[in-house]
Amino acid sequence: MTLTTAEPAATDEVPTTVTPDVVPHGPGAPAETRRVTSSLHAKDVFALVGSGAAAVALTAVVFDRVLPWNAPLGFTVVTYLAFMALYAVLVSLDENGATVRARLAQTLVHALAGLLLAALLFIVGYALWRGYEALGHLNFFTEDMSGTGPLQPITDGGMVHAIVGTLQQIGISLLITVPLGLACAVFLNEVPGRYARFVRTIVEAMTALPSIVAGLFIYATAILALGLDKSGFAASLALSVMMLPIIIRAADVVIRLVPGSLREASYALGAGQWRTVWTVVLPTARSGLTTAVILGTARGIGETSPVLLTSGAATGLNLNPFDGPQTSLPLATFTLVASPEKTMIIRGFGCAALLMALVLLLFLLARVIGGRGPGQLSRRQQRRRAAASRKDVERMGSRPVEPVAVGATPPSPPPPTAG
Secondary structure (H helix, E strand, O other), X not given: OOOOOOOOOOOOOOOXXXXXXXXXXXXXXXXOOOXXXXXXXXXXXXXXXXXXXXXXXXXXXHHHHHOOOOOHHHXXXXXXXXXXXXXXXXXXXXOOHHHHHHHHHHHHHHHHHHHHHHHHHHHHHHHHXXXXXXXXXXXXXXXXXXXXXXOXXXXXXXXXXXXXXXXXXXXXXXXXXXXXXXXXXXXHHHOOOHHHHHHHHHHHHHOOOOHHHHHHHHHHHHHHHOOOOOOHHHHHHHHHHHHHHHHHHHHHHHHHOOOHHHHHHHHHOOOOHHHHHHHHHHHHOHHHHHHHHHHHHHHHHOOOHHHHHHOOXXXXXXXXXXXXXXXXXXXXXXXXXXXXXXXXXXXXXXXXHHHHHHHHHHHHHHHHHHOOOOOOOOHHHHHHHHHHHHHHHHHHHOOOOOOOOOOOOOOOOOOOOOO
């Protein structure tokens, strides 16, 4: 048997190396085209605008020519549904099914965000528009309602008693809830066990506590059982019952997010548990703890029924929160808006605008106090650290330096003495 091997066929083509053209630089070089990295393209804008215009036109024809409908809300809903359907059709002409679903989900999310923003702007704008007449007079901020009747003009009387009452009540509530809430959150994270799980369950259940129940609890225990008079302090206790579970729950979640490696590093350096909590855990979670306090404040500052049950309503200025009735801005708003007189209703909307401004002011103040990141020092702390560093340099520079001969060994420290 003879084996033969096939020889490769001879070809006339010789392999060559292909090199790309070198683009010249400097004068005479071709102009570079800028790449478009934006996710929004012209065809997307045309699809959105075209779908919106077509949806409005189609809904107008249906409402005006086909069906006898004239409800604005129904017109808006039908227009949006038509817009989504037309937009899906236009996008499907150029994209696949996954892209169509992604565009529809993106459009829905943006629409919901715009709806919530519009609702917020409407609430704030409506309160400012209805209460602008009251806010434009200085007496609204400097006088109370002790000598003002429902038929007197807006230039008489003011809400200084409600402003002072709100500030005092929320201030006392923060003095009570912030230390207790942060201490309880630290306990839930640093001392785990059955009791900690039980406390966490109770806190989670109390976050949904109705405000009227908190007011009745303080009314039954502090006023009826202990004999405490109706006052701003009693109202602060009721507000504290509302604020405390919110602060504990939010602070608990924030402290859980502190990396365990930071605690381990602190323990490795010799720090104890509570020293680690004070110098590592709480400064790291400072921004989140500030948010927890803001959430609790927002829950308590707008309550009406606990204040009405525990403090009562007053038309005069009461600077002593421990004696006598004391009103607040939410309670004053509720009372004034329920009046049939136009001037009283205007004062009520003015109180609502003041309450929103007060919440915004407290929010900004909390951001300034706790908005710095972990390890970020304030200007005062930086100056104190720089002064301490200069003192250390001066102290170390003032030490006498003993000359050591070349080749000589430095003196050994003396042995420890007994006793």
